[in-house]
Amino acid sequence: MTRRLAIALGAFVIWTAITVLLPLLTGAGQAALTEIISRGFGWAWMLAGGFILAVVLWQGWRDVGLDRGAPLRAWALGWLPMIYILGAFGAAAAMGLPGPITMGIVLMNCLFVGFSEELMFRGALLQALRHAMPVWPAVVITSLAFGAIHSLNVFVTGDLGPALIQSCAACLSGLFFIAYRLRCGSLWPPILLHGLWDFATFSLGVAAATAQDGLLAPEIAATPDQGGLAILFPVLLVLPNGLYGLWLMRNIGKTHASATA
Numbered sequence: 001m002t003r004r005l006a007i008a009l010g011a012f013v014i015w016t017a018i019t020v021l022l023p024l025l026t027g028a029g030q031a032a033l034t035e036i037i038s039r040g041f042g043w044a045w046m047l048a049g050g051f052i053l054a055v056v057l058w059q060g061w062r063d064v065g066l067d068r069g070a071p072l073r074a075w076a077l078g079w080l081p082m083i084y085i086l087g088a089f090g091a092a093a094a095m096g097l098p099g100p101i102t103m104g105i106v107l108m109n110c111l112f113v114g115f116s117e118e119l120m121f122r123g124a125l126l127q128a129l130r131h132a133m134p135v136w137p138a139v140v141i142t143s144l145a146f147g148a149i150h151s152l153n154v155f156v157t158g159d160l161g162p163a164l165i166q167s168c169a170a171c172l173s174g175l176f177f178i179a180y181r182l183r184c185g186s187l188w189p190p191i192l193l194h195g196l197w198d199f200a201t202f203s204l205g206v207a208a209a210t211a212q213d214g215l216l217a218p219e220i221a222a223t224p225d226q227g228g229l230a231i232l233f234p235v236l237l238v239l240p241n242g243l244y245g246l247w248l249m250r251n252i253g254k255t256h257a258s259a260t261a
Contacts, residue, residue: 001132004059008128011055012145015120018048020152037198038102038206042109049116052124063260064123065187074184078193080244081176084237085193088200092207106206107199114195121146121174122181122190130259135252139178147171161231169234172242173197179248182256 022044023036036042056064097103121142129138151167154160177190184190255261 002128004061005128005132007055007059008124011052012120012125015048015052015116016149016152018051019044019116020149022047035209037109037113037202038098038106040105042112045109045112045116049112049119052116052120056119056124061124061127063127064119065181065185066119066123068186068188070184070186070189074186075189077183077248078180078189081193081197081241084241085196085200088204092200092204095204095207095211097203098206098210102206103203106202107195110198110202111195113198114191114193117146118177118181118187118191118194122177123187126178126181127259130256135256135259139175139249139252142178143171143174146174146177165231165234169238172235172238172245176241176245176248179245182252182261183248 056066125145126138126142129141132138147167147170149167150170151163153166154163177194180190180193181187
């Protein structure tokens, strides 16, 4: 194990503790993610992002991609997730968006999450792994780690099933975000797209929760429980993103053999 990978893994452990455990230790308690992200300022996400940024600056890891821009044609590679994002916003608007203050809180928190997670996974961890092994094993390990960390949401929400489904969906999304990072040569396009993705999906979740709160009790009682393929819907929904990411990475064994590429 290289020194850089050891530092990145140690930072990952601390970053995880800040992101997942800090809200519990400070008495935030268990709640649905849509409630958590819309009810106030996400200090844990801001602190986690600040922590990993401090590590990157301390170690001088310039290859994480924060100091690089991306050409317009590279940004355009995010067209498929943008279709999802626009569709989610459209559905949320049709159901009725919450007030501007709530939307502002959700946007701010989602941007913090996007910055923190991209810098941790597609920045610090991916590049540390690439300095220790070929690019494809680094991609696989980073994607699995990104998926696995979302299963820890069970400690936040108290519901294991959705946390595991979210973990699988995040692993697929992670494949695209890695591909986007490698093809753009910059971390900023994944950060922005990740923030917008979360903003769209959580806006849809908040709008759906608000709409459900307006239903009469008998109508809620008559709503059938999800089962079968409906439970796997989040995974099936993001599967095209994962496949698209694999397609974008079809030649990275040659084009990104070096960790500086």
